[in-house]
Amino acid sequence: MKPDEHIPIEPLSDASWDRIERSVFEELDDRARAGAPPPARSSLPRWAAIGLAAAVVLQVVVAAVLLIRQDEQDAPEQLASARYVSERETTRALLGDVAVELEPASALVVVEHAPHGSLCVLERGAVRFSVPPRGQRPPFVVQAGDVRVEVIGTRFRVERVAGSAAVETYEGKVRVVAGGLARIVTRGQPWSGAAAPAPAPVLAPGLAPAPAAEPAGVASESARAGAPVRADRQRARFEQAAAREASDPQHALRIYRALAAESGAWAQNALFAAGRLELELGDQRSAERALRSYLARHPAGANAADARALLRRLNRQEEKP
């Protein structure tokens, strides 16, 4: 008798197959909605494919903006945020009159895009913006780590560098606020967060916020505990949670919460990620608790500025009648 006859393949139930199929296609849908479809070889000419893709992106953005506005009118408790993720290729989108170009492996959360102003949080990677002069238009702000970029009207690029950012202007100027200081960045004068911590660990693209650099105290403590291994395990769990966010957010949340109860840089990341995800899932109370806890424990953490921005957004929502 052959070995494989001794160990027959145990069949999966129909329910299991249904679950798998549903998860796979939901994930495909999520990626398509995020503007990062799987790389496809199209039989269309390149110009037609680009035009078609642009039209689809435009439709998605318009639909998102309409949904956001409808949500604001009909259900104030709903979140008006959207998350754009690029994988291996540059991804473009329009936010009203602002053209956004996500470089590969970048993630941008549009926390708010409303008549009174827009706020985007750059989670990781780099994004180029083309923003018409603000003048009478509502303010447009990009938050990247602890750096806040207030747009005056320009073409510029923001790159997330660990807990900070680098800003480069191609046209016009932007106002960069970091460490309590504000400065104007113009063309030919790129600016970079001077005290940027050590490079952050690399994550699977498309799924997770920028990880925090290991704080010195935590690093020395973890070194004593022999914790490269523990950090690797924590990172694996974080990545597992990040990978499950789209298909099974509740499962991802459970992993983040469990990880957040531990110590170390990945626990810190997980606490912020839990707050962000709870916000996306509409659980404002838990989100606020997690984000406040994050700020209390890591006031200078890599995601502190992002956490404050999300809390401000939450507070504004609560103030609405």
Add this chain to the structure above:
Amino acid sequence: MASPEPTASRSQDVELAQRCAAGDRAAQHAFFVQQRAQVHRTLFRVLGTNRQVEDLIQETFIAAFGALGSFRGESSLNTWIDTIAARVVYRHLARREPRPQHLQVLAALPAHGPDPQREAELREGVRRLYALLDRIDAKHRIAYTLHVIDGRPIKDVARITRASSLAVKNRVWRARRSVHARALRDPLLSELLLQFKDAP
């Protein structure tokens, strides 16, 4: 020995892949249904259990849908997706923590013969074999399970794992050496390998 795959079938594979890559949902469903048993077989064979297999099947298909645009028909879709499944299960094995013995769950085997005592012993042998495989290098495990247990030719395993035939032979040899060393001290495992005609 695997025979060369027919060209007509290969061109159908390419056409299906292109339709999937272009976002044709019907084609994507067809691809999923066509390939799911193959993916499950490969993953199950390496893991020896359906525990965690659902997640890995999902991961395999999501990776496959992301890469179908680059499928050129150099191999069949079966082989192509097996390559992805092998990569997914390798990553899974390489990153996971060693599993405690008491958590191992094994397939319930159908009773082949009339002797339940013997069937129970074989099942226990299978359990011990996979417990042993849990402790060896992931590449060695994949080569061993696909070649020795699933009966795939060395060159097929080499293609799936993107390794040379020589490397796969070496991996199988190393895994086999570990298994045989254990079997010399374990009568049930030895009996199982005897059934496989792979006894030390």
